[in-house]
Amino acid sequence: MTGLRDAKKARVREALYEAALEQFRASGYEDASIADICKAAGVAKGTFFNHFPTKSHILADWYDQAMQSADLRSSATPDQTLLDALLLVAHNAVTLAGLDPVLWRAKHAYAPQSDDIQRTERETDDRVHTRITARIRAAQEHGEVRADVEADALSALYVSTVTGVIRQWLNTGESFDLKDTLEDRIRTILKLANA
Template sequence: MISSSRAGRPRASSRETLADAACELFLERGYDATSVADITQRAGVSRSSFFNYFSSKSDVLWSGLDDRIAGAVEDLSAVPQDRQGSEVRRILTTLVADFAPDSLALAMTNASAMGLDDELVQDAALRQARLSAALRDLALRSGVTPVSADIVAATWSAAVLAAVRAWAESGAGRGTVSERFDDAVRAVDALPWRALTR
């Protein structure tokens, strides 16, 4: 019997292959000296295959987290007003759950060697802003002032990105992003808010 499955690599495999190839090249040549053509050649896939998965070279590193943030943004937009507190915590906890070591963790750990320091800062800010905007919208729906909404949203989105960075920098195989997020939540709770307003 002939199988009806399509020939070629499974989608996840090609995506992972591209990410692995990109990280290898970033380590060998540096980020700026690596082109999309270099990545596709190393991965053994076409340029169009690359753009089926990623919109830019830097998205190779962020795609896993981008998928999680997109899911969180969608979930945050659907939170009922009467359950915001518990739902926000659940959504953010889900966002950071079950992270596996990936190209982003490798890049954060080897940013200098890959020539990615500035790129990672800029890209992290974009991801934080995307999550912060969704959190701000939710906070505004609950009736808080725009200033309070900005502060709450920035704080919680920073906690998520700080957890990912702390996890990667401590060695992605050591502990979990969820554990680092719990640390970030404790840090937020322990902030000396009153001392800052005196």
């Protein structure tokens, strides 16, 4: 019986999640009401709070799932240069922003007000940082990066550059070519560390 109850609960949660994302896309995050989300999901309004404390939790879940998917697409191959690996990670973030710009902008706009979104951003940045640090160390072993360069610091610079450029792009109304700007900044970072 517990298995059926858990399965039903998971289906309701997924219905609320999908309905919320559709409402965010159609009406905007701010204007999407919990009542409309529940109506679209076919559940009573109070049911929402059994699954999500706030709307921002849904946005945080979306961002986490999207970035984990981007992480999977960023897996390094043995013959890949460090530059190619760093560009691929940045390209996947740019692609994500372009695929769902309404949700991406909402996540950016409401992050300062949401501990849950901020936590998810930190966890995402930490995952990328760990992976890139390992990739930089491997590049040092192959002579791509100077041995005296601190891999952890270079990785932190990379992560802050990518997130900073994306924020700048959003804050300026997407007024410049994000992909080209990221590529230029990443190349500049690597020039500082090249053997």
